[in-house]
Amino acid sequence: MKFLSIVGNSFGCSASGERLVSAARDGDLQEAKALLEYNPRLVRYSTFGVRNSPLHYSAAQGHHEIVSLLVESGVDINLRNYRGQTALMQACQHGHWEVVQTLVLLKANIHRADYLNGGTALHLAALNGHSRCIRLLLADYIPSLPDFWKMLTSISDDGVSTSEFDHNALLQLINRPADGGITALHMAALNGHVESVQLLLDLGASVSDVTVEDGTTIDLIGAGSTALHYAACGGNAQCCQILIARGASLTAENANGWTPLMVARSWHRTWLEDILTTQPEGQSQSPPSPYLSLPLMSIIKIARECGWRNSDALSACQDPCVVCLERQCTVAAEGCDHEFCTRCALYLCSTNCNSAVAHGPPGSIACPLCRSGIVSFVMLPGTRPVMREIARTSLSLSFCSCSGEGPEPTSLTTPFCKPELRCSRISPLGSSFRSLSCQRFPSMKINTGLCMGAPDINPSLIPCTAGRNIQSQLARCSRTGFRRSTSQSEGRRSWFSALNQYVTTGSGC
Secondary structure, eight states: OHHHHHHHHHHTOHHHHHHHHHHHHHTOHHHHHHHHHHOGGGGGOOOTTTOOOHHHHHHHHTOHHHHHHHHHTTOOTTOOOTTOOOHHHHHHHHTOHHHHHHHHHTTOOSOOOOTTTOOOHHHHHHHTTOHHHHHHHTGGGSOOOTTHHHHHHHSOTTOOBOSSOBHHHHHHHHTOOOGGGOOHHHHHHHTTOHHHHHHHHHTTOOSSOOOOOOTTOOOSSOTTOOHHHHHHHHTOHHHHHHHHHTTOOSSOOOTTSOOHHHHHHHTTOGGGTTTTTOOOSSOOOOOOOTTOOTTHHHHHHHHHHHOSSOOOOOOTTOOBOTTTSSSBOOEEETTTOOEEOHHHHHHHHHHOOOOOOTBSOTTOEEOTTTOBEEOOEEEOTTOOOOOOOOOOOOOOSOOEEEESSSOOOOSOOOGGGOTTOEEEEOOOTTOSOOOOEEOOOTTOOOOHIIIIIOSSOOTTOOOSHHHHHHHHHHHHHHIIIIIITTTSHHHHHHHHHHHHHHHHHHHHO
8 A cells, every 4th residue: 555655646746747747838749648648647737826737838839739639638628727718718819720720629618718807719819810710719600601701791780590500609709798898809909900800890790899897907998999999099000991991980989088089199190090080981892801711610520520630541542632642531622522631621721811712602712723612521421430539537546458347447446356357557657667467366365354454353464474474475576576577477476376375364364
């Protein structure tokens, strides 16, 4: 028991957790794999104070492969730090779209808000102008339909809901306010991110939503401000023009009685006076945002079902993906029927920033082979769903792959209490112990008093000389069997023989 206590303490030590944090922050995939093989529970480690986990560090630094490794090792994908931020929020804050893509594919919660100001991942992506992250966050709400752009421009303010498109859900997500009533459009307009402003407006962001008084929000403009007030404060002329063209009012006053023009003057944005003075006669219909990607929803659904990282090995009669020439084709583009692997199709949809395709509807992406517009992808007939592995969340110190009668134990148990169980133990990586292959013990007889403890017998104190001799023999065999060479059969036989004699003699004392 003392040995198990020492091993348990070493498995939970903070030094290994800090090593995993460093590996996650530096992008050392091999080190992270070795540490998690040594102790899967390290995936739950968090730093003192700020409570940032290895998942937070890898997401903030953009190491998407380590993010996948940590999630598959059993970490909570929606784990929060002391500010209430998840790994998805930090990836959106720093613009690591590959991490965002991985977390969205693994179904991270995009609706979580932080503790500090109630901002979601969408707010952080808009605040820093990461349009690719915004597109990926909204992938499950933008259907892969050829007439989607017409639906957006023709539906009323009440919205429309069909089996493939819930417009109300999309509007609620985009216009969700943080503390103080600040929306993602407010944040993008304030910082002058034109592409993010246009994408949010195309998807239904409201130009008339205003901020509210909130004690937790520092508002230098005043409550009741629209996105145009924030754009005037930020000073970006193009953002102001886009908002005005989409119907933003030039005469709207906030709680301080300021119009957008007055806000611009108070912040010395003199170059905006002409723009904020003349109201256009009618709303102009601008082309859709180049970051609108219609096929994204279809390929994300296929990737979740069939995987996107590892594909089956190519056989001699199969043609590889024409983009990477490494993986098997798993999807085909509807319309032109050109075939790609799932990973390349994902990359194509996530990185595309040109929705103006000559031979396709707005929002489609150009096929890299024939340049025709791709609206959606379909799964090829031979593609098989991926069987996902069960995450390693057991707290047991026993790293066994067991098969036998009964389920696998989920807690720390002695292997001698289950004689019918066969197991092949794997020693922790980096330890001084070698692998130990143990078989069943058909001749072993266990006294229940030794296992559970009897009122009149103390199992740790055997009052006989034979017991003391056998204990010394056990210690000697343990040293020779484990430390020197556990792979030698004679060392194992002597150890188990002494153990069998110890248990049998102890029951007769």
